[in-house]
Amino acid sequence: MHKTIKKTLAKSMAFALAVTMVGTLNVSDADAAKKIKLSKKSVTLKVGKSKTIKVKNVKAKKVKKLTVKSSKKKVVTAKKKGKTAFVVKAVSKGSAKVTAKVKVGKKTTTLKLKVKVSANAAKKGGSQSTETSKPADSSASPAASGAPSASETPKAGKETATPVPTATPVPDKRFTKLEESFDGPVDADGKVNGWTARCNPDDNKEAGLNTRLEILDEGVEPGSKSVVLRDRAKGWNGISIDLSDTITEGGTYRVTFSAKVPNDVSTDDFEDDDVLNLRVSGGYQVEEDTDATYRNYPADTDYPVYRTKWTTYTVEFSVPDAMYSYEFYFETNGYGTIPFAIDNLKLERIAVPNPFDPTLPSLKETYGKLGFEKFGTAVSYDTLLNSNNMGFINHHYNSITLGNQMKPDAMLTREVLKIPAEEADKYKDVVEYAKALGYYIPEDYANYDCNKDAEGNILIPEIDFKTTDKILKKCHDEGISMRYHTLIWHQQMPKAFFTKQFVDTQVSSDKEKDDPSDVVTDKDALMSREELYIKTIMDHVMSSQYSDVVYAVDVVNEFTHCTNISKQIGSDNWWKYAFGENFDPESPYVKKAFVFAYDILKKHNKEDKVSLIYNDYDTYAPGTAEQIISLITNINKKDDINPYGKVCAGVGMQCHFANAHGTAANLATTLNKFKEQDYEIQITELDITNQGTVTETTTDEEKAEINKKVADSYYDIMTELIKAKKNGANIRAIVIWGLTDVTSWRAESLPLLFGTDVSDVKEAFHKVIKAAEDASK
Missing domain, CATH: 1.20.5 (Single alpha-helices involved in coiled-coils or other helix-helix interfaces)
Structure with a gap:
């Protein structure tokens, strides 16, 4: 040819x-x-060794950009080598992930490499990274994307190397991989291997439909099958499975699935272009009696599904840190109730949260040896429901403070108490009902018209104890103490508490435009409400079978700053319309607050067990300590208001070191002033935010410098606290305001002892330990 x-x-x-x-x-x-991939999926190296990893199935001239990044630079570094290779170098013992992003044309492919470094690298320190091959028994929040990294862990003590975390994730019975080809059959309960139709029977009945799963003789591979959801009554109806007992709290998962609209669906049923928008979703309850929360993965992301072909997607997502129940499901976004089919599903766990390191020195034990009774932290209730967080807290702390969940705006519902219809025949009026619930109703309460409706019926503000009761029980079960924070504040008190008839009026964002005409200005009427509120809460807490966990109550918060009010909606100082705007050390409502609280302590014989505290910030600023002393002196003075004498045990020094006044020297001076007054002193909200701020342009070197300054400040501050304690100051408690930088209210300042999660030990932690060690020499 x-x-x-x-x-x-x-x-x-x-x-x-x-x-x-x-x-x-x-x-x-x-x-x-052929897809773009790496020459290796995982490698094991010894400290100091390097390995070249190649990007396969693409030519260098087609690669527009290659980027590589290590999840733990203290363990592994990664450096580009041309456009189709990079070098990983082992720095210290541990595990890390290297992420490579390869841009070809307009498409970017993300590739992952697991690196394990084996060798004794104790002198390098650092936190333990996730071992995806060993699921953890406990869990914590994964590090947020873009969260600031902690500086390298220093040596503890003078010459002793920082111990490397040795906690190993413990294998559990929860699944690491779930695969389903949906070949059937549908069982008697309408399920396919645990998968079910997610729907509301009432909707089906109203629509005359039978929403159900069927096995479809139409799968990805020739001759295979899939599962289809038929007769959907609502768009949220989906294909669902309950994973409550098998999902890992805080775990990261990857789901791969194929989806299609069945061939027997008419094209006339489609709204647009024969496409259906599918969503990958999850619903969970934090506790049995809480409402469910629903999420899409990633948030509000649609996955187009067609009638003409199978489409395959891979999605990564993280589940909540604490759960009572968890449901995984597929649903649609819009597009009516067209059936959809799922095939070849694989759900695998790819990472678990880093466990805390139980080999670290315990903060509570280290400082307990120096005479500090309580060493605590600030949390939310949900934080306590995560087993890894709770283990971490129990290791380091013996006290917690709820940041917001016991403040007045959390306790007061902004509604008035009402008798349930089913109990209406049991009570003659709402006062009798309130007393049956444990409310304290002052004798003069009914004397004020502002506490009555137009018909003369008594109105009582509703108080919600659900979260408080759970917290008390949780603390009791875990053997941890609690500070109650806080009863009275000039902020975070709902306006409804101050209005006539407790009407919840809208507050303008422009404070000057707020109309105070509906605000109660009668001092006696307000103090009657205050008595109802404080005594009801105190009696409820002190009557609890778990009341022994409470060792301190912040009765009044930040009164010396009552003129420094926020202009945000709902944050105005509503006390000012009756008692004046300026700080007054003889303010009757502040003094009475302590007396009301003390009344209840005496009722329960707890006046020697629970400290009533005045809590404030910038206590070391010029003149503030003197204001606080004048205030507490008046509170504890016997007179017509206070028949007892000393009802305020002392002062809570928040110690948010946020400005130039926040220095160890100023702290030492103030501690001495309060010691001379024989006050109980509690360091209630310690964090350091005056050493720099992280922004999008902050370099790793700059972050490290901020972390170093924060660590040095902690050393100086803790040294002064120890000195003051040795010199006779009655410092009962030290409370660090939060678990990690990521969850801090001022995360941008890297203010705490742990960084991205509870496994990320910062230099600040070691400096706090070192201050105690040095003081013991």
Whole structure:
């Protein structure tokens, strides 16, 4: 055959073959085609060794950009080597992930490399990273994307190397991989291997539909099957499975699935372009009696599904840190109630939260040896429901403070108490009902018209104890103490508490435009409400079978700053309309607050067990300590208001070191002033935010410098606290205001002892320990 004919024939055959392949290739076939990948999925190196990793199945000239990043630079570094390779170098013992992003044309492919470093690298320190091959028994929040990294862990003590965390994730019975081809059958309960139709029977009944799962003789592979959801009454109806007992709290998961609209669906049913928007979703309850919360993964992301072909997607997501129940499901976003089918599902756990390191020195034990009774932290109730967080707290702390969940705006519902219809015949009026619930009703309460409706019926503000009761029990079960924070404040008190008839009026964002005409200005009427509120709460807490966990109550918060009010909606100082705007050390409502609280302590014989505290910030600023002393002196003075004498045990020094006044020297001076007054002193909200701020442009070196300054400040501050304690100051408690930088109210300042999570030990932690060690020498 002539060469030209041979060449032409070869080209024709190649073209025909290409056309055939294009005509039959669907998403599943594409999975078998060559994809960009790494030469290795995982490597193990010894400290100091390097390894070149190649990017395969793409030519360098087609790569527009290659980026590589290590999740733990203290463990592994990664450096580009041209456009199709990079070098990983082992720095210290541990595990890390290297993420490579390869941009070809407009598409960027993300590739992951697991690196394990084996060798004794104790002198390097650092926190333990996630071991995806060993699921953890406990869990914590994964580090937030873009969260600031902690500086390298220093040596503890003078010459002793920082111990490397040795806690190993413990394998559990929860699944690491769930695969389903949906070949059936549908069982008697309408389920397919645990998967079910997610729907509301009432909706189905109203619509005359039977929402159900069926096995469809139409799968990704020829001759295979899938599961389809038929007769959907609502768009949220989906294909669902309950994973409550098998999901890992805070775990990261990857789901791969294929989806399609069945062939038997008419094109007339589609709203647009024969496409259906599918969503990957999850619903969870934090506790049995809480409402469910629902999420899409990632948030508000749609995955197009077609009638003409199977489409395959891979999605990564993280589940909540604490759960009572968890449901995983597929649903649609809009597009009516068209049926959809799922096939070849694989749900695998790819990471678990880093466990805290139980080999670290315990803060509570270290400082307990120096005479500090309580060493605590600030949390929310949900934080306590996570087993890893709770283990971490129990290791380091013996006290907690709820940041917001016991403040007045959390306790007061902004509604008035009402007798339930089913109990209306049991009580003659709401006062009798309130007393049956344990409310304290002052004798003069009914004397004020502002506490009555238009018909003269008594109105009582509703107080919500659900969260408080749970917290008390949780603390009791875990053997941890609690500070109650806080009863009275000039902020975070709902306006309804101050209005006539407790009407919840809208507050303008422009304070000057707020109309105070509906605000109660009668001092006696307000103090009657205050008595009802304080005594009801105190009696409820002190009557609890778990009341022994409470060792301190912040009765009044930040009164010396009552003129420094926020202009945010709902944050105005509503006390000012009756008692004046300026700080007054003889303010009757402040003094009475302590007396009301003390009344209840005496009732329960707890006046020697629970400290009533005045809590404030910037206590070391010029003049503030003197204001506080004048205030507490008046509170504890016997007179017509206070028949007892000393009802305020002392002062809570918040110690948010946020400005130039926040220095160890100023702290030492103030501690001495309060010591001279014989006050109980509690360091109630310690964090350091005056050493720099992290922004989007902050470099790693700049972050490290901020962390170093924060650590040095902690050393100086703790040293002064220890000195003051040794010199006779009655410092009962030290409370660090939060678990980690990421969860701090001022995260941008890297203010705490742990960084991205409870496993990320910062230099600040070691400096706090070192201050105690040095003081013991």
